Amino acid sequence: MCGIIGYIGEKDVQQVLTAGLSKLEYRGYDSAGIAVHHGDAVQVNKSKGRLDELHHQLEPSPFSTRMGIGHTRWATHGPPSDQNSHPHTDAGNEFAIVHNGIIENYLEIKRDLAEIGYTFSSETDSEVISHLFHYLYEGNMTETIQKVVERLKGAYALGIVSKHEPDRLYAVREASPLIIGAGEEEALISSDIPAVLEHTRDIYILEDGEMAVLTKNDITLLQTKTGQPLNREIFRVDWNVEQAEKNGYDHFMLKEIHEQPEALKKTLAGRVDQATKRVQFEELQWSLERVEQWDKITIIACGTAYHAGLIGKHVIEELTRTPVDVEVASEFRYRRPIIDEKTLVIVISQSGETADTLAALRQSQHLGANVLAITNVVGSSIAREADEVILTMAGPEIAVASTKAYTTQVLVFYLLGIYLADLKQKITKDYRIQLLEAVLDIPNKMEELLEYSEALQRYSESIKDASSVFFIGRSLDHAVVLEGSLKLKEISYIHSEAYAAGELKHGTLALIEEGTPIIALITQKEVNEKMLGNIKEVKARGGHVLGVSMKENMEMLEYVDEGCYIPDSLSLVTPLLTVIPLQLISYYTSLALGNDVDKPRNLAKSVTVE
Incomplete structure (x- = not known):
């Protein structure tokens, strides 16, 4: 759940972008960056860490241009680093993109591009998009966007600038939020309304399968596939900034309760093969031989994550007939647990920094166990130290009381249980399909319930x-x-x-x-x-x-x-x-x-x- 911002107009683009990113940093704070149209090229500055790191980088030589895009990252593919930060460009810096979402087929695209000579500098799924723009561009940006998104599977909100069109900013949406701000001699794109309120309260809400072409004096909305123009009424925002940060909800907790269907969809993305109706974990790639080495599973967590583990125990035992223990991390570390190389230990932590859970992870590895982490934060201590990691896609959770982090953890246990049962041939094809269809339908039923x-x-x-x-x-x-x-x-x-x-x-x-x-x-x-x-x-x-x-x-x-x-x-x-x-x-x-x-x-x- 990253945050993107874009601006074209008469104001100082650097100031507009960094101020906008400060309103979006709740969506991700692993890194930040901006790309601006500077002279006849696209120039990028980006840095791992909070937005302050980017400010320090920009201070010695601030930009004075009038168009650019910015990004604040919640890491999913690749740990927080300068290289994995957005914006991403092609090798010649002709195109720069910022991306919020997940490209499910990025490995396939990456292989195809690598075979024809493209090289990659990051571990992200997003970088393939900037290279696709270079590969497919034939002089018309609208047509290029159509060709690019035709290749993409997954969720994306994109902001795009090109050295070939210094007076146009482009945006396209599919399954990730994106709004357009219409100002006086200026226009903006953003993942969320708060980032544009300083400039305008007139908003277009982009829908799935739509794109926008922005100049400082005009906004054109188009159907992405056909290029047909769209008529859309302006939405006038009457919230204050604090309300806008909460998407109009009174509290972050209520907002996050209502974000659960989307968080579950993102956690499901790329993990179910629709053709075979099987669970696939790119991050695991376990063999039957390896799985059969484990004669028991121990789940370790604290608080709400511990409760997710109790559901995980029931699901895994029911589907795989493997014995599962669930341990409170703070107790586990002060006794002599019966853990060895025949144990799969699963640690759960929303932040990936929970002290007791981290200590239990280290203790389990010392005793010879293989440790799988379920966490919401790539690059966290638990994610770095575990043998394997399954990331939930809840995005940042602001309220102290966990809601969407919990339900995405529970969802991962359903997927993991089905994955292990299928691998061990403990589940029939018919029941696997029935169960997967029930899991896939949960986000829709959540929306109905809410x-x-x-x-x-x-x-x-x-x-x-x-x-x-x-x-x-x-x-x-x-x-x-x-x-x-x-x-x-x-x-x-x-x-x-x-x-x-x-x-x-x-x-x-x-x-x-x-x-x-x-x-x-x-x-x-x-x-x-x-x-x-x-x-x-x-x-x-x-x-x-x-x-x-x-x-x-x-x-x-x-x-x-x-x-x-x-x-x-x-x-x-x-x-x-x-x-x-x-x-x-x-x-x-x-x-x-x-x-x-x-x-x-x-x-x-x-x-x-x-």
């Missing part, structure tokens, strides 16, 4: 004064209620606990009294009747129950006080849906209490100390 939050807001206001809230579930639902309870307590400060519903009669029922709020998940068909019986038990003690189940389970309403339904899906994949109502309940409860939702007391985003 449309119905008003009832959850009302429910949240009803529990804000509770002294305790309890969450119950069985099987996979138990793993999800652990996460739901953590979310509620960390941002609302209400005492909250999650229990395996079958354990209620072993002590927990003593805590239930008249009016106690209880949130019950009921999505696992094999324990549906047992779960309904557990709900009867708490109702008999005066508990007030909100049930969360699939639409097909209408009988739930006979057992609960209030009901919330998720779209029907396979029971195995429901954790990616049931967590959405729990996230929203936590958010709205915190809001009703007047808390600082994004920055809860006593907590930090990344725990880098013990």
Whole structure:
């Protein structure tokens, strides 16, 4: 989730681009760079690190040109480095591009270009685009863009400048956000609205399959494939800058909850072969012989990532019949774990810098284990030190309470479970296809679920004064209620606990009294009747129950006080849906209490100390 900016007009382009990047740095802060049309060439300055590093580089010889593009990077392909920073150019600096997205077939394009003599200076997927422009250019930039994007598979928002056209800035979009700002004798492109508000509040929102040609006095929108002109109404922004940074949402947490469908789509991108209906991990390339060397799997994590690991345990054991342990990293490092060369250790960390998890990684390697990391940050300590890495594509997460980082971690476990089961021939073709189709449909079902939050807001206001809230579930639902309870307590400060519903009669029922709020998940068909019986038990003690189940389970309403339904899906994949109502309940409860939702007391985003 990188940020791109472009400008053409009468203002100092360097100042416009760097100021715009400062508004986009929340989208990525591994590196920054700009490319400007300077004389009869395209000149690039870029640097690893935060935007300040680029400022220092530009200070000795500032540009005074009037057109250029800029980029702030969230690294996906290749670690943070000067070479992997954007903008990328062809060898002769005739074309420069900035890219937000993922090019799924970049290796194929890279091989083709290398065979005809092109050389590459970075590890990114994006660099192939600048070389494609050089290879395909025949004098017409619009036609060249059409030829280039015809070769690309994946997601991209592109800003493009060429030494051949010093008075035109180009942009094209497919599955990544891009807006056009229409100013007075100036025009801009950007990944997000805040970067252009200093200059204009008149916005065109580019849609998938569309491109734009910008001069300082004119903006032309075109259908990318046909080149046909488009008529588009200007959108007038009436938000302030702070609201704009949150895309109009009141808080980053709410924004990030709503970003989950897109984050899951990005994490899925390039990892499912649609022709064979198989999971493919370019970053693993494991053989059957290697996988069969591992007689057990140990998952190690902290907090929310630990809860993702509990779901991972269930999924991997169910699909591969391999025993899986889940360990709290802070406990793992202070005992003598039974880990050796026959163990696959999976460590999970959103930031890739979690101190206890990093220590567990090192300890596991010392004991001979192979370590796979699941993280959101390429180039982080955990990503660098693990033997293999699977990157989630959640993008930067600003709110302390994790939402999209969690669901992308869970998604990776589904993909990994299917991948291992297929490799070990533990899953039938029909079930593999059925399960993959269910996983691929989750982002759409998430979007459907997110449309119905008003009832959850009302429910949240009803529990804000509770002294305790309890969450119950069985099987996979138990793993999800652990996460739901953590979310509620960390941002609302209400005492909250999650229990395996079958354990209620072993002590927990003593805590239930008249009016106690209880949130019950009921999505696992094999324990549906047992779960309904557990709900009867708490109702008999005066508990007030909100049930969360699939639409097909209408009988739930006979057992609960209030009901919330998720779209029907396979029971195995429901954790990616049931967590959405729990996230929203936590958010709205915190809001009703007047808390600082994004920055809860006593907590930090990344725990880098013990």
